[in-house]
Amino acid sequence: MMSSIRKEMRKKKINTFIKSYKSNRMGMIGGTILIIFIMVSLIGPIILPFNTMKFGEADNVLKPPSKEHILGTDDLGRDVFRNLLAGGRISLMVGIFATIISMFLGTAVGIISGYIGNKTDIVLMRITDFFLVIPWLPLVLVLAAILGTSIWNIILVIGLTSWAGTARVVRSQTLSVKERPFIERIRAIGADDKTIMMRHILPNVFPLVFANTILVTAVAILSETTLSFLGLGDVTRSSWGMMLHYAFQSGAASTGAYWYFLPPGICVVLVVLAFTFLGYSFDEILNPKLRRR
Amino acid sequence: MPGDPLAMIMRNPKASAEVVEKTKELFGLGQSWYIQFFIYFKNLLTGDLGLSFQYKKPVIEIIIQKIIPTVVMVGLAEILAIIIGMLLGVISAWKRGTKIDVIALSFSLITYSMPTFWLGIILISIFSISLRLFPTSGMFTPGKTFYSTIMLIKDGASHLFLPVLALSLVLIGEYAITMRNTLLDVLTEDYMTTVKAKGFDDNYIIKKHAIPNAMLPMITIIAINLGLTIGGTIQIETIFSWPGIGRLMYEALNNRDYPMLQGIFLLITISVILANLIADIMYSYLDPRVKS
Numbered sequence A: 001m002m003s004s005i006r007k008e009m010r011k012k013k014i015n016t017f018i019k020s021y022k023s024n025r026m027g028m029i030g031g032t033i034l035i036i037f038i039m040v041s042l043i044g045p046i047i048l049p050f051n052t053m054k055f056g057e058a059d060n061v062l063k064p065p066s067k068e069h070i071l072g073t074d075d076l077g078r079d080v081f082r083n084l085l086a087g088g089r090i091s092l093m094v095g096i097f098a099t100i101i102s103m104f105l106g107t108a109v110g111i112i113s114g115y116i117g118n119k120t121d122i123v124l125m126r127i128t129d130f131f132l133v134i135p136w137l138p139l140v141l142v143l144a145a146i147l148g149t150s151i152w153n154i155i156l157v158i159g160l161t162s163w164a165g166t167a168r169v170v171r172s173q174t175l176s177v178k179e180r181p182f183i184e185r186i187r188a189i190g191a192d193d194k195t196i197m198m199r200h201i202l203p204n205v206f207p208l209v210f211a212n213t214i215l216v217t218a219v220a221i222l223s224e225t226t227l228s229f230l231g232l233g234d235v236t237r238s239s240w241g242m243m244l245h246y247a248f249q250s251g252a253a254s255t256g257a258y259w260y261f262l263p264p265g266i267c268v269v270l271v272v273l274a275f276t277f278l279g280y281s282f283d284e285i286l287n288p289k290l291r292r293r
Numbered sequence B: 001m002p003g004d005p006l007a008m009i010m011r012n013p014k015a016s017a018e019v020v021e022k023t024k025e026l027f028g029l030g031q032s033w034y035i036q037f038f039i040y041f042k043n044l045l046t047g048d049l050g051l052s053f054q055y056k057k058p059v060i061e062i063i064i065q066k067i068i069p070t071v072v073m074v075g076l077a078e079i080l081a082i083i084i085g086m087l088l089g090v091i092s093a094w095k096r097g098t099k100i101d102v103i104a105l106s107f108s109l110i111t112y113s114m115p116t117f118w119l120g121i122i123l124i125s126i127f128s129i130s131l132r133l134f135p136t137s138g139m140f141t142p143g144k145t146f147y148s149t150i151m152l153i154k155d156g157a158s159h160l161f162l163p164v165l166a167l168s169l170v171l172i173g174e175y176a177i178t179m180r181n182t183l184l185d186v187l188t189e190d191y192m193t194t195v196k197a198k199g200f201d202d203n204y205i206i207k208k209h210a211i212p213n214a215m216l217p218m219i220t221i222i223a224i225n226l227g228l229t230i231g232g233t234i235q236i237e238t239i240f241s242w243p244g245i246g247r248l249m250y251e252a253l254n255n256r257d258y259p260m261l262q263g264i265f266l267l268i269t270i271s272v273i274l275a276n277l278i279a280d281i282m283y284s285y286l287d288p289r290v291k292s
Helices: A002-024 A023-047 A079-115 A116-134 A136-147 A151-161 A164-178 A180-189 A193-232 A242-247 A258-286 B006-011 B017-027 B033-045 B059-094 B100-115 B117-130 B149-187 B190-198 B202-232 B234-239 B245-255 B259-288
Strands: none
Touching: A002 A023, A002 A258, A023 A079, A023 A258, A079 A116, A079 A151, A079 A164, A079 A193, A079 A258, A116 A164, A136 A151, A136 A193, A136 B234, A136 B245, A136 B259, A151 A193, A164 A193, A180 A193, A193 A242, A193 A258, A193 B117, A193 B234, A242 A258, A242 B117, A258 B100, A258 B117, B059 B100, B059 B149, B059 B202, B059 B234, B059 B245, B059 B259, B100 B149, B117 B149, B117 B234, B149 B202, B149 B234, B149 B245, B190 B202, B202 B259, B234 B245, B245 B259
16 A cells, blocks of 8 residues: 555656656757767667778778768778767767766765764765865876776776765755654664665655766766877777877868868767756756746 | 886886986885885975976976966966856846847857867867968967067967967856856845845846855856866867976876876865965955854
């Protein structure tokens, strides 16, 4: 009986969420762009496979767009469009996995800090402050240089350095949830701290985590692009950032090879923009203070 | 760990044992790491940041040379971005929902989503390669003799234009969005209704009541950005070969020049702390509630 009421309530909540999401223009635009990019980068490389190591003929280098190559060829005679499709996979993958690490860390630190309080809170929040204040790019550059440049290290480095904002948001929300009467009631029944945090506080802060996390994904994709561009990317995998790196190294900007350096950048902008739109619109729907406006 | 300093300094794998020993001694690499750390710390107290592996000169000398180019470039970009960004934010918030707001907001979001270096590449290919208006890199034209100060300033300004434009474009978006959001928060406060009820005109309300209250978050992000500037221009300085701290750091990283990196980190740390301190002091001026 109890669980069926809860199910009903949850269903109702999800329905109102979908309803307000559909009426949010920014969210719809972001969602649509994102679905297109995810579909294309999932299916694209299967239809038009790309091999990083397969170079073109010497007379087929840095050729402008033609029938054979929709977006021309790069400095090694490889098809730019195929590279773009394969690159999307890597860039999206880095963004999503790094976000998962960041979300997990940020939520854990935020809930524990807010719920337990006292000394734990002070210590955890000072660590969070450290990650918030320290200039991000120099830290990431050094970490990436020391750990070495495989795709998983890049994901790890981005994930480990981007959780502080989430932790702050989660902590402040936890502080307010913790004071609500139902938490006291649950404690009176005899629930221990772990149960309260996992089963009662987490579901209540999760909507905010979700909105925040989508914004983190945007930052993570930009970070991967920057790292790769500065020569700390994984050379065995051709992400959009690596494409831009090679484009700049080969002097595409000064030879006017716009088909080489424009498409990867435009894709990054579109995907980052889509995640940002989605994040903002979720924030607007889920954050009661913003809804009022 | 990849990047053994000795291997990077020597480069030549056939160097004789004697040379290796001499180099080890020169950079103090012979001792164990905790003794090296202790010596570094002791020297730090007297202002000695050690010897750069790459330049074979004291770190502090090189850093001091590179600070001014960075400060000039970043300072100009910040001033431009703060003025234009705040203006854009105020206009968007006041004309909320109109076409102007949509255009300003999309502009801000797009520049905000752009990889900074990519924006730099585009600016170079448009302004330097196609239109041939501005030089692609450096601070002054190399090998050129300057007969007058005006000539020198002109040459420097034309080199300065593109990096400043790129950096300020990126910053404008951030400032405009923050200004717009905080101003919208302020505009829905009860005291704004009171002021309106008193019959003041819009211009007066915005200037005297809305903007001062929206300044606190702006000061915060400006302070954070100012602290980050010294280390945060790595992308711009790399693209435009600007001889500043950002590029120095990128070079030091590629050459595993650890003393140099430590020195730059110290500089970044100091600038972040100073910027935050200034922000805190400004708070108490802007918001009397903070004082207590």
